[in-house]
Amino acid sequence: MVNSTVSLEQRTKLLQDAKDFANYVTTKYPQVNEKGELNYYLSGSLLVMLLSQINEFEVLDSSKIPKIKIIQKKEIKPELSDKLKSFARKIGDLDYIETSAYKQLKSEIPDELFDNERYLKEKRKFLPFGGESFSLEELPVSLRENLFVSGKDNQIFCDSAKEYDKMEVAKINFGDKDCFITNPLNFFGCKFLSILQKLPKKAESLKRDFSVLLPAFSELYSEQELINSTYILLKNFQKAKPEEPNLIKDYFKKVENNLLFNFDSNSRNLKSFLIKVKNYDLVKNNLS
Secondary structure: OOOOOOOHHHHHHHHHHHHHHHHHHHHHOOOEOOOOOEOEEEOOHHHHHHHOOOOEEEEEOOOOOOOOOEEEEEEOOHHHHHHHHOOOOOEOEEEEEEOHHHHHHHHOOOHHHOOHHHHHHHHOOOOOOOOOEEEHHHOOHHHHHHOEOOOHHHEEEEEOOOOOOOOOEEEEEEOOEEEEEEOHHHHHHHHHHHHHHHOOOOHHHHHHHHHHHHHHHOOOOOHHHHHHHHHHHHHHHHHOOOOOOOHHHHHHHHHHHHHOOOOOHHHHHHHHHHHHHHHHHHHHOOOO
């Protein structure tokens, strides 16, 4: 969530820590395998902090993943970087999405041929599986103290369970280091879904987040692109939850009820976008 109390000095340190952490993770756990295929890509709040420190990114052809084929380049202007930098905050976990190539490599660990110690040694060559963690103790002290919200038992939770993700990826570069992240357009939809899920908890902070991200991402994409991408992600999320066929409808109702008597600018921004997604759905299907 956007933290307006973070000083300029703290923000600068957080942004550098985010870059250092991404470099640490992608060095220890390579994002590209020996065949030149993509293993995984980073997402979550870390993505925004990385995005704020570059002047362009390249979009991969999603139909070719895990193969890496660039199809588009987008510029990030200084004024957009400044907006994204205001999103700097400590992170509580590491979000990543694994590709089919990474899943295949994991599945090839021959557990029946190894004793427990040797099996675990092979397994540690991969990012922790969904729901597992790695220890903060293995990180440099500066990162442990500044970038992370300390979790249970001093661990970093790793979340790879994104069954509704559209497998859309962007490549960024820091000097001589490439890093693969969720396509910002797809991340925006994920953030909107996250807000729908979490409200009314931490409502003011979540609405403030959205009021920062909406104008920032509107400099990269048209309103129609943002609405369409968000709509598709919500549909994919609903399909992944067949046991709860009205889940998105319920989210919409809950958020609308929460915003009903809120007329501040942050509430209006969120309410306006929600209505536009609902109206878009009336043309497409019956999501809402």
